[in-house]
Amino acid sequence: xxxxxxxxxxxxxxxxxxxxPPAPDEDGGAAAPAKKGKKPTGPKPRTGSxxxxxxxxxxxxxxxxxxxxxxxxxxxxxxxxxxxTAQNxxxxxxxxxxxxxxxxxxxxxxxxxxxxxxxxxxxxPKRRGRQAAAAPPLRELGTDPASGKPMVIKDxxxxxxxxxxxxxxxxxxxxxxxxxxxLRAAELLADRRARGPVKRPAKKTARxxxxxxxxxxxxxxx
Numbered sequence: 001x002x003x004x005x006x007x008x009x010x011x012x013x014x015x016x017x018x019x020x021p022p023a024p025d026e027d028g029g030a031a032a033p034a035k036k037g038k039k040p041t042g043p044k045p046r047t048g049s050x051x052x053x054x055x056x057x058x059x060x061x062x063x064x065x066x067x068x069x070x071x072x073x074x075x076x077x078x079x080x081x082x083x084x085t086a087q088n089x090x091x092x093x094x095x096x097x098x099x100x101x102x103x104x105x106x107x108x109x110x111x112x113x114x115x116x117x118x119x120x121x122x123x124x125p126k127r128r129g130r131q132a133a134a135a136p137p138l139r140e141l142g143t144d145p146a147s148g149k150p151m152v153i154k155d156x157x158x159x160x161x162x163x164x165x166x167x168x169x170x171x172x173x174x175x176x177x178x179x180x181x182x183l184r185a186a187e188l189l190a191d192r193r194a195r196g197p198v199k200r201p202a203k204k205t206a207r208x209x210x211x212x213x214x215x216x217x218x219x220x221x222x
Contacts, residue, residue, distance in 0.1 A: 018068065053139065055178070072085060147189075151186070
């Protein structure tokens with residue numbers, strides 16, 4: 001298209017978007033900027049959220065164009081006549097056919113899944129909650145020299161982390177999922193082990209129960 005593409009950090013995470021030129025007015029000149037509070041008219045720029053394995057500082061033009069190609073049309077369901085698309089959502093990659101959505105196992109499937117593979121996914125019963133398949137790791141690494149177990153990078157509630165199945169260590173600022181080395185991952189795990197287990201605050205149930213019991217006794221004496 002010849003449009004400029006920029007990477008930004010938004011409300012729901014990092015994303016890429018194309019910068020559209022201002023639409024000309026009726027006289028052929030540049031249109032005046034939209035007034036505050038008023039939505040601009042005209043075509044909307046294409047946008048795409050970065051994949052979990054991508055970093056805002058290292059995303060390339062090729063990566064951006066790949067993201068802007070979504071949603072991708074996989075094909076048409078021969079039985080229902082509905083179009084099946086592969087999309088990147090807030091909770092990960094998924095297929096959409098009408099109002100029926102199915103999660104995909106990996107982000108790469110959005111770009112290479114075939115119609116035959118998509119139909120097989122839709123032929124399976126829809127799984128929910130604990131029956132749903134666990135999300136695959138973002139990246140597989142080598143063996144941790146301390147535990148002798150394989151290390152993987154997973155996506156957690158507070159961001160990506162490295163684990164050997166026993167110890168979890170969050171990636172720190174400057175660590176990139178796509179380029180982190182086995183040595184660095186092992187260092188993070190070793191540092192986490194050195195800090196010991198996470199201390200949880202003691203439960204206050206017993207104290208509350210004792211306080212209530214004391215209050216009842218005081219009432220009886222009065």
